[in-house]
Amino acid sequence: MTQESIKNYQDDSISGRVINDDCLITLDSIPEDSIDLVYVDPPFFTQGKQKILNKNNEITAYDDIWDNKDHYMIWVKNLLIKLHKVLKETGSVYFHCDWRTSHWIRQLLDEVFFYKNFRNEIIWTYKRWSTSSNSLQKSHQSIYFYSKTNNHKINIIYENYSSMTNLDQNWQGRGRDCHGRSIYKKKENGETESYGKQKKGVPLRDVWDIPYLNPKAKERVGYPNQKPFELLERIIRISSAEGDTVLDPCCGSGTTLVAAKLLGRKYIGIDISESAINITKQRLKNPVVSRSCVTLNGRKSYSKWIYGNNKRKKEIFSKINAKPVYRNKHLDGFLNHSFNDEVVGIKILDNIENITESTEGFKKAIRKRNCKYGVIIKNGSSIQQNLFSDELPNCDNIVYINYGEIGLIEEKLGVLFKKF
Amino acid sequence: MTQESIKNYQDDSISGRVINDDCLITLDSIPEDSIDLVYVDPPFFTQGKQKILNKNNEITAYDDIWDNKDHYMIWVKNLLIKLHKVLKETGSVYFHCDWRTSHWIRQLLDEVFFYKNFRNEIIWTYKRWSTSSNSLQKSHQSIYFYSKTNNHKINIIYENYSSMTNLDQNWQGRGRDCHGRSIYKKKENGETESYGKQKKGVPLRDVWDIPYLNPKAKERVGYPNQKPFELLERIIRISSAEGDTVLDPCCGSGTTLVAAKLLGRKYIGIDISESAINITKQRLKNPVVSRSCVTLNGRKSYSKWIYGNNKRKKEIFSKINAKPVYRNKHLDGFLNHSFNDEVVGIKILDNIENITESTEGFKKAIRKRNCKYGVIIKNGSSIQQNLFSDELPNCDNIVYINYGEIGLIEEKLGVLFKKF
DNA sequence: TATAGTATTGAATCCGAGC
DNA sequence: CGCTCGGATTCAATACTAT
Numbered sequence: 001m002t003q004e005s006i007k008n009y010q011d012d013s014i015s016g017r018v019i020n021d022d023c024l025i026t027l028d029s030i031p032e033d034s035i036d037l038v039y040v041d042p043p044f045f046t047q048g049k050q051k052i053l054n055k056n057n058e059i060t061a062y063d064d065i066w067d068n069k070d071h072y073m074i075w076v077k078n079l080l081i082k083l084h085k086v087l088k089e090t091g092s093v094y095f096h097c098d099w100r101t102s103h104w105i106r107q108l109l110d111e112v113f114f115y116k117n118f119r120n121e122i123i124w125t126y127k128r129w130s131t132s133s134n135s136l137q138k139s140h141q142s143i144y145f146y147s148k149t150n151n152h153k154i155n156i157i158y159e160n161y162s163s164m165t166n167l168d169q170n171w172q173g174r175g176r177d178c179h180g181r182s183i184y185k186k187k188e189n190g191e192t193e194s195y196g197k198q199k200k201g202v203p204l205r206d207v208w209d210i211p212y213l214n215p216k217a218k219e220r221v222g223y224p225n226q227k228p229f230e231l232l233e234r235i236i237r238i239s240s241a242e243g244d245t246v247l248d249p250c251c252g253s254g255t256t257l258v259a260a261k262l263l264g265r266k267y268i269g270i271d272i273s274e275s276a277i278n279i280t281k282q283r284l285k286n287p288v289v290s291r292s293c294v295t296l297n298g299r300k301s302y303s304k305w306i307y308g309n310n311k312r313k314k315e316i317f318s319k320i321n322a323k324p325v326y327r328n329k330h331l332d333g334f335l336n337h338s339f340n341d342e343v344v345g346i347k348i349l350d351n352i353e354n355i356t357e358s359t360e361g362f363k364k365a366i367r368k369r370n371c372k373y374g375v376i377i378k379n380g381s382s383i384q385q386n387l388f389s390d391e392l393p394n395c396d397n398i399v400y401i402n403y404g405e406i407g408l409i410e411e412k413l414g415v416l417f418k419k420f
Numbered sequence: 421m422t423q424e425s426i427k428n429y430q431d432d433s434i435s436g437r438v439i440n441d442d443c444l445i446t447l448d449s450i451p452e453d454s455i456d457l458v459y460v461d462p463p464f465f466t467q468g469k470q471k472i473l474n475k476n477n478e479i480t481a482y483d484d485i486w487d488n489k490d491h492y493m494i495w496v497k498n499l500l501i502k503l504h505k506v507l508k509e510t511g512s513v514y515f516h517c518d519w520r521t522s523h524w525i526r527q528l529l530d531e532v533f534f535y536k537n538f539r540n541e542i543i544w545t546y547k548r549w550s551t552s553s554n555s556l557q558k559s560h561q562s563i564y565f566y567s568k569t570n571n572h573k574i575n576i577i578y579e580n581y582s583s584m585t586n587l588d589q590n591w592q593g594r595g596r597d598c599h600g601r602s603i604y605k606k607k608e609n610g611e612t613e614s615y616g617k618q619k620k621g622v623p624l625r626d627v628w629d630i631p632y633l634n635p636k637a638k639e640r641v642g643y644p645n646q647k648p649f650e651l652l653e654r655i656i657r658i659s660s661a662e663g664d665t666v667l668d669p670c671c672g673s674g675t676t677l678v679a680a681k682l683l684g685r686k687y688i689g690i691d692i693s694e695s696a697i698n699i700t701k702q703r704l705k706n707p708v709v710s711r712s713c714v715t716l717n718g719r720k721s722y723s724k725w726i727y728g729n730n731k732r733k734k735e736i737f738s739k740i741n742a743k744p745v746y747r748n749k750h751l752d753g754f755l756n757h758s759f760n761d762e763v764v765g766i767k768i769l770d771n772i773e774n775i776t777e778s779t780e781g782f783k784k785a786i787r788k789r790n791c792k793y794g795v796i797i798k799n800g801s802s803i804q805q806n807l808f809s810d811e812l813p814n815c816d817n818i819v820y821i822n823y824g825e826i827g828l829i830e831e832k833l834g835v836l837f838k839k840f
Numbered sequence: 841t842a843t844a845g846t847a848t849t850g851a852a853t854c855c856g857a858g859c
Numbered sequence: 860c861g862c863t864c865g866g867a868t869t870c871a872a873t874a875c876t877a878t
Contacts, residue, residue: 099541103526110523119555121519123543125627134574135539135565136626136658145555154554161743162547164714165870167754168745169846171789174868182849182868192846196763196790199743199754202870206556207545207627238556464851518851549870551853558852635849636873645851712872747844847875852868859862 016257016267016284020277023249023270024075027082030268035086036153036244037265039235039256040079041096041227045072073104079249080112086247090153092119092239095144096227102142113146120145124231126212143235155238158201171195208234218288223253223279229289232259240265254280258287313348316377320409322346330361334371339413342372351380359393373417374398377406436677436687436704440697443669443690444495447502450688455506456573456664457685459655459676460499461516461647465492493524499669500532506667510573512539512659515564516647522562533566540565544651546632563655575658578621628654631712639710643673643699649709652679660685674700678707732799732823733768740797740826742766750781754791759833762792771800779813793837794818797826 019026045066066072083093093113097105110118122143130137147154161167173185173193185193213220213228220226232255240246242264248256251269253276260267261284271277317324317333324333335344345366349358359376366374376398378388386403399412439446465486486492503513513533517525530538542563550557567574633640633648640646652675660666662684668676671689673696680687681704691697737744737753744753755764765786769778779796786794796818798808806823819832 099538102541103523103530106523107527118519120558121522121560122556123545123560123627125543125545125625127625130622133623134570134572134576136542136576137623138540139625140541140543140627150554152554156553156556162871164872166747166872167743167870168748168751168789170870172847176866184847194789196792198758198763202550203553203557205545205547205559207543207560466851547871549850549852549868549872551869552855553853561851632850632871634872634874636847636875638874710873714872747846749844842878844878845876848873850869850871854868855866856864857866858864 016261016269018251018254018257018269018277018280018284020272020274021270022272024078024082026270027079027086027249030086030247032085033088034245035083035247035268036088036091037236037240038083038087038091038093038247038249039096039232040083040093040249041225041252041256042076042079042250044098044225045069045101069104072101073108076105077108077112080108083247083249084112084148087148089149090147090151092145092147092152092154094122094235094239095146096141097144098141099138102144106144109144109146113148117146117148117150118144119147119152120206123207125207125209128212145239153239153241153244155241157204157234157238159204161199161202167199170199171197204234204238210234221253221279221283223276226253227255229255229259232256233263236260236263236265251280252276254283258283258289262287262289313379316348316379316403316406317346320346320375320377320406330358331365331369335375335409339373339410340417343369344413345369345371345374347374347376348379349376351385355388355390356393359395359398363395363398372397373413375401375409375413377401377403379403436681436689438671438674438677438689438697438700438704440692440694441690442692444498444502446690447499447506447669450506450667452505453508454665455503455667455688456508456511457656457660458503458507458511458513458667458669459516459652460503460513460669461672461676462496462499462670464518465489465521489524492521493528496525497528497532500528503667503669504532504568507568509569510567510571512565512567512572512574514542514655514659515566516561517564518561519558522564526564529564529566533568537566537568537570538564539567539572540626543627545627545629548632565659573659573661573664575661577624577654577658579624580621624654624658630654631714634712637710637712638708641673641699641703643696646673647675648712649675649679650711650715652676653683656680656683656685671700672696674703678703678709682707682709736768736797736799736823736826737766740766740829748785750778751785751789755795755829759793759830760837763789764833765789765791765794767794767796768799769796771805775808775810776813779815779818783815783818792817793833795821795829795833797821797823799823 047066066075080093087093093109095105095109106118106121122145123140124143125140128137128139171194173195174182175185176182187193208231210228210230213226219229236246236256236259243266245266245268246256246260247268247270248254249270251257251271252273254269257267257269257280269277269280271280313324313332316322321336322333323336325331330347331345332348333346335346338344345362347358347362347365349355362374362376374397378386378400380386380403383404388400388402392400397417399409399416401409401412405412467486486495500513507513513529515525515529526538526541542565543560544563545560548559628651630648630650633646639649656666656676656679663686665686665688666676666680667688667690668674669690671677671691672693674689677687677689677700689697689700691700733744733752736742741756742753743756745751750767751765752768753766755766758764765782767778767782767785769775782794782796794815794817798806798821800806800823803824808820808822812820817837819829819836821829821832825832
């Protein structure tokens, strides 16, 4: 979607309501068969193990309010029954859960919306800061998508074909052989039969790789557990049309409502927390949407930035098996393998840089990181510039290597640091 | 992993057993506390809606055998109880399920292995053929990972850092502020405190993008629902060590056992189907592992191939909103939108190509695909070469467009084909 | 040997016909 | 009117055959 199509709806003609109350109570006052789409993102059932602070260091009312599973399940079931009532026949519900409760919640969805109305388990996946753990890094959440009936409103979004798809061939006519297996139809003369027909692309998958809201993202409004705009945007686009009504019974910081407003849907948001409602109201007045760099340009785009215009840098790092570091003038990276159990810092010296100055900076940088050893590699744009020409500063713990010798890095390190 | 490290174990000194029986019966004869890792991949609960044929066009015994949910649940629960018994205290179970039953199965895992021993919901995601559907394209399956106790054996696999990671900063010491929030430690002089420590990379995530076993893959053995080697390889590496014993109670075509054998683990495979057991035994004698192109080179690797060295081609396709086609000398793609309800073929003419010859080839190519219209775009490496210079062949259904005019494509098509 | 072009095919899913 | 059954359609690969 373009930024333009969002802007069109940044006026207040779109009717929306934000209500500060217990959603179980408020839902009773919403007319039956009036809602097109519900997105539910209740507090996760962490049993109070997580303390969530807002920007003013107050523990938010957001933390769970349930003592045990049964209590939680009764609350969810009640909520679902009321949501089922207010939904139109063509309506859908999206229920956001994490690993703690997803199986219980789906059980309840089966009971209230029925197994046959299960549409998808959407996997929202993201990369995140890693934590040490005796299991795999948890980096997804599930969103259950059920419709009220089989006759639900849906706009399938189509994406580009995979680059491996043999699109050309896919146009060939198909039939079945005597065993009922699919084969290509043949013309009478034996040629394969082809036919031209417009191709739309591949339907959107149920696994969505959407970046986790960056802790520093402008979109953040200082309320915990804020969901990315993109996630809600997709859901709203898929299961509603312009002018439809979107409901979020636990609206938190209001991402759903912002997305609904910007996409020209009516919205109703409910939350029991007053601070949530205040933030939401504020946010609806002046919505900020940040498209992450990853979304806009793909993950690969960063690599150019890291390595700058210096393509040789990338090559060197791959040859010496090192990891790059960025945003640091005097330090370019580290060797992947430790040397004498110590980390080795890497600096690539461009021909415009002054050796003495750079060495000083590099020494400081690695000292700051408790690195014992460092390697400075000379890299210019010509063979001559790839050799150190000036006199080298005398440093105990730093090796200087000409570009042509980077294969010898381990050996050189070994010779120089034998004394340690 | 390298091919070498696999080959080391291609001998028969690794002890393994393959048993053709009902796993519920066989499990009673396996000693308690003797198994390190169980992988369970039972038939999905499709309620007979899917007919699965093997390569000999026989309906396999693999198709489900359960009339209803309760029947299925009892079977799974019995299986889990027996598996729990034979597992060592340090052992783990991986249970493979799809959307039909994942929530029921996790419920049973909670009952038998306990909620507290849940480790991960692994999402196996892949691209595959798509179908028209009134929901999102289902393209993942879930694998539940539970351990028998908290003291389970695990080898965390580390992957490369994302290119966006600020590795440098990651090394800074961390502490907590007075509100219990994580902050970077400061030295007395106010500088941030850093420490050098080799970083291993990011722990493996719980979302695994592993290509679906291609219908033509050499790895295929002609039994339906064969899982990719890579999937089982990961599981076995994470939750067992060399010499450990791996059990697969519904081993099917035996991928688990092959992976176990090649990784130097002992294995026990059970399946009720005789044909499955025969295939497995055969396969264990001469295992074939195929690494997919995608795995080896990444998905992006193809795009270079499609567009060849001609970067301009990519740019043109994006400007005129067209889809590329490959492995076809005379045809480069199709417009995304149909014209007069007909598909429009695209050919980009390089300066080395002969116009008359190329036009002939192009005409043949689009005729074969029932395309009524075609567009030939002139593209060279200089402004001069971007203009058609020779006399153009006279073709009713083909438009010739100079590179500089590609914005006018719709208009030109309109004028030329008004007569149709 | 490399590239162009052809042949498959799958734990899918819809739709419409036939009961 | 609710079933089931079969035909048509689907794309992401990879193997093979012919030049």
